[in-house]
Amino acid sequence: MVKMQTFVVSAFLRYFDMLLLLVVLLASIGLFLYQRRSYHVINWVLFGMTPDLILNAYRVHDFVTDLLKLSHGTFMFKGPWFTNMDMLLTSDPTNVHHILSKNFSNYPKGPEFRKIFDILGDGIFNADHDLWEFHRKTSMSLLKHPDFNSHLEENIKNKIEKGLLPLLEFVSNNQQETDMQEIFQRFTFDTICLLLLNYDPETLSLHLPYNACEKAFMEAEESILWRHLLPENVWKLQRRFNIGKEKNLIEASKAFDEFIYKCLSRKENELNDFERVEKEVGLLKYLITSFQGQHHGTSTNTRTFLKDTILNLMIAGKDTTSTGLSWFFYLLAQNPSTESKIREEIEKQVGGSKWKYLNAKELDGLVYLHGGLCEALRLYPPVALEHKAPSKADVLPSGHAVNEHSKIILSFYSMGRMEWIWGEDCLQFKPERWFSEKGGVKHEPSYKFTAFHAGPRTCLGKEMGLIQMKMVATAIIYHYHVELVKDQEVCPADSIILQMKYGLKVRLFPIREIKT
Structure with missing residues (x-):
């Protein structure tokens, strides 16, 4: 049992080190490009737009606003290809009206929302x-x-x-x-x-x-x-x-x-x-x-x-x-x-x-x-x-x-x-x-x-x-x-x-x- 626990912890640490190395690498690449360009998000083949997200994580709401200003209110953010993190960002009132009102029945909270907000249990914010x-x-x-x-x-x-x-x-x-x-x-x-x-x-x-x-x-x-x-x-x-x-x-x-x-x-x-x-x-x-x-x-x-x-x-x-x-x-x-x-x-x-x-x-x-x-x-x-x-x-x-x-x-x-x-x-x-x-x-x-x-x-x-x-x-x-x-x-x-x-x-x- 002790050996199994040691193996699990060791495997996790290796995975965590690799992830940390990847984050540092992406941040370094993103910083290099950030210093050489005017504001523009780069969509990398493997990593999507993650380097920019990492660089701007401390100001994520303003980062999203910058992206939406460049795209007249709706922007497709591409995540790493292996993570299923693509997100359609929007601040367009017509989209908001469509999603929250006109086509309300097609946009429930759903299982993904409930998974992220699991701490809310069966309360009204999670309910459909x-x-x-x-x-x-x-x-x-x-x-x-x-x-x-x-x-x-x-x-x-x-x-x-x-x-x-x-x-x-x-x-x-x-x-x-x-x-x-x-x-x-x-x-x-x-x-x-x-x-x-x-x-x-x-x-x-x-x-x-x-x-x-x-x-x-x-x-x-x-x-x-x-x-x-x-x-x-x-x-x-x-x-x-x-x-x-x-x-x-x-x-x-x-x-x-x-x-x-x-x-x-x-x-x-x-x-x-x-x-x-x-x-x-x-x-x-x-x-x-x-x-x-x-x-x-x-x-x-x-x-x-x-x-x-x-x-x-x-x-x-x-x-x-x-x-x-x-x-x-x-x-x-x-x-x-x-x-x-x-x-x-x-x-x-x-x-x-x-x-x-x-x-x-x-x-x-x-x-x-x-x-x-x-x-x-x-x-x-x-x-x-x-x-x-x-x-x-x-x-x-x-x-x-x-x-x-x-x-x-x-x-x-x-x-x-x-x-x-x-x-x-x-x-x-x-x-x-x-x-x-x-x-x-x-x-x-x-x-x-x-x-x-x-x-x-x-x-x-x-x-x-x-x-x-x-x-x-x-x-x-x-x-x-x-x-x-x-x-x-x-x-x-x-x-x-x-x-x-x-x-x-x-x-x-x-x-x-x-x-x-």
Whole structure:
């Protein structure tokens, strides 16, 4: 047995050394050519376009954007001939509309998507057909509950009052630098746990406690992106030997399971207290009672299915919202005139010197705030890409033919950077882009503005996410001027969720000091 293990390890090390040598060789060749040419991707006979991908892995979203700009929105990326890594990249709104809406039934998530996103189990993001219909119906019935919106707003208000503002006051009074991205991640983690699990982990507090589940989201999302870039055999080998990004994904999965199952056990023990349960308005109570005695998806265990459902909804409500807020304040800090206009809107709506929270209806009147958030979501959509595969042969509006073996990547990040979609000023932060001629909010079709997806799979939590972002943004902008720490590098992480690789370091200055 020992000899067999030694042989396996030795064989793996030889394979890994050969792979490493190949990567170095490709990178060297690519670097040599990169230094001798203007920007152009070379398709090698054996290696495809992999050398360019390796050179640009640290900026993969911008690399894809460069390719799409050269090809008017659709580009066939060729991988090594032996890896089945050819991918059709597109940012063409007509293709997006075709895939996500007009021919929706031909583009399910499919087995390839499920393989890459296996950590999501039988949750809504992995679901197709009847299982997806079940998830969507369950979620919609909860969102339509007459008390849901008031319960949501109350949770957010309490977290702002007891968590966010005390922490920002402490940071400001002590003239400290702080990472706003981390603050937003902790805020949305606490609020989504309150909403889904009826439990507040209180990660947003003065001492910023470590929570393994909260930190696991970024690790998982980065690892999943790398599954798109590496040959399947490579990342599966990493998983088998518990190394590389796959090790991070395994550890993240364990952290998710431990946290969610612990919360489920706590709630299950409370279910005998009928009077207390009847008074609750929460997703966990609703899900437990809805799923009781039922089996769905590939799992025969109701508890596992419930865990998968909750994890998917946590991902939908945590990092997408925190990422949107992070990029919004990054852009706002570079545009102080916009910050002032938003603050004027807030002060007018508040109607006095004393701060009060604005409800959903009052928030709708903040046109500059809405436009600023939409601009941030246009330039930095939290979900940067979507992986699709047709179930049968098709021809896209761009004229590209695809079949059941094709891999299609919809680059939502690239769409916001295309002049032919948004105009010559597409890289500028202009909240006015979202103003109608009558001074209200301008509507853009979802296949052009894809921050909340499009078609039948349009995000059900769109309004919930916007309400949370607006409530947080108004509280901060009313009380503080946010200034970026100089000489920091702010860039997208190599992740399926477009978080900031190094965070967002800022200083906070109370408005009362600025006005005196």
